[in-house]
Amino acid sequence: MTYGRLVTDQTSPAATDPAAPAPDPASTPTEGPATPSAFAAHLPLAHSMLDRAAHRRTEEGLFATLRADPSTRVVLLHRGRLAVGPDGLALATPQEVAAVPEPHAASGDHSNTPRWVFLGEDPPSGTSFLALLLPDDADDLDLDIEGVDPKGPLSVLVRTHRWAGLRELASRLGPRDTGLATEAVALAAWHAANERCPRCGEPTVPVAAGWVRRCVAQDVEHYPRTDPAVIMAVVDPGSGPGDDRLLLGHAAHWPEGRFSTLAGYVEPGEGLEQAVRREVAEEVGVTVGEVVYRASQPWPFPASLMLGFTATALTTDLTPDGEEVTDARWFTRAELTDATERGDVKLPSRSSIARALIEEWFGGPLAGE
Numbered sequence: 001m002t003y004g005r006l007v008t009d010q011t012s013p014a015a016t017d018p019a020a021p022a023p024d025p026a027s028t029p030t031e032g033p034a035t036p037s038a039f040a041a042h043l044p045l046a047h048s049m050l051d052r053a054a055h056r057r058t059e060e061g062l063f064a065t066l067r068a069d070p071s072t073r074v075v076l077l078h079r080g081r082l083a084v085g086p087d088g089l090a091l092a093t094p095q096e097v098a099a100v101p102e103p104h105a106a107s108g109d110h111s112n113t114p115r116w117v118f119l120g121e122d123p124p125s126g127t128s129f130l131a132l133l134l135p136d137d138a139d140d141l142d143l144d145i146e147g148v149d150p151k152g153p154l155s156v157l158v159r160t161h162r163w164a165g166l167r168e169l170a171s172r173l174g175p176r177d178t179g180l181a182t183e184a185v186a187l188a189a190w191h192a193a194n195e196r197c198p199r200c201g202e203p204t205v206p207v208a209a210g211w212v213r214r215c216v217a218q219d220v221e222h223y224p225r226t227d228p229a230v231i232m233a234v235v236d237p238g239s240g241p242g243d244d245r246l247l248l249g250h251a252a253h254w255p256e257g258r259f260s261t262l263a264g265y266v267e268p269g270e271g272l273e274q275a276v277r278r279e280v281a282e283e284v285g286v287t288v289g290e291v292v293y294r295a296s297q298p299w300p301f302p303a304s305l306m307l308g309f310t311a312t313a314l315t316t317d318l319t320p321d322g323e324e325v326t327d328a329r330w331f332t333r334a335e336l337t338d339a340t341e342r343g344d345v346k347l348p349s350r351s352s353i354a355r356a357l358i359e360e361w362f363g364g365p366l367a368g369e
């Protein structure tokens, strides 16, 4: 049970951003039957090739060192959206962000201060990457007195860039930018939600190049968290090869006709296989036998890690719970082909692990975006 925490790795078609750059041909998986070895190639957000260089996070004066190096590049983030250019992320030079204050300024760290994070290094070029997390109000021109100067460096950065969300960008970034973007978006969400200590409620401040927040009152360190979620292609083997069917469900809050694999968050004290079996039983009343791990994809909206599985059904009666899942059906390959070509069934986006699981079972690409 997810108690209102609905799990989905779908992207909404309406979320397409006109500012998003064109697909990167080099990062677009080639179409064709999805073999197990090619499976990960269908998970665009899992393509990071960045070296996170964690050993540098505690380096004395790291931000000053990297900001003085003209080869450093800076990912810009504002309100959860990334600065984009025609070919991917719009990476700023240290010169372009020279006027932005250093982190840990006397003003403290809160939602109205810029934050810096060390993202890592690009192995081939040796380039170091930072993220600059701009405060939400950086573009608020209506503030006065202590408000934002419209000519100030933060406001100028916001107004002189185009911005796009990672969901829209997911399948359009090359491996380097994918790694930078998923890391920056995940850490920005974590910083925003952890300005206060969960133990005592006192303010926390970022340390370790943005990878730890320390409670000042208790001198306790808090680390970024990731929420594991299982997502599973449940297959009824039928009487044998060619007779198998795939289970797809429709969630209450989805547009009409949208069907996808079942998914749910792993609960405290639970193993992954247990979570798969529990979620399938809760949502549609099917008993699952064998569970096989396939691959994972970060889904930092705000902190999920999607863990993909195939699961063998031992029973086939479907009883949707009526809350999270309002419809569920078994599809043969022929039925799924017909339904998607007619548009009666709309599958999740090509950036989702759900789509990769569905097409791996199907044996190739299916109709629809």
Ligand SMILES: [Zn+2]
Residues within 6 Å of the ligand: 197, 198, 199, 200, 201, 202, 215, 216, 217, 218, 220
């Ligand atoms: Zn505390």
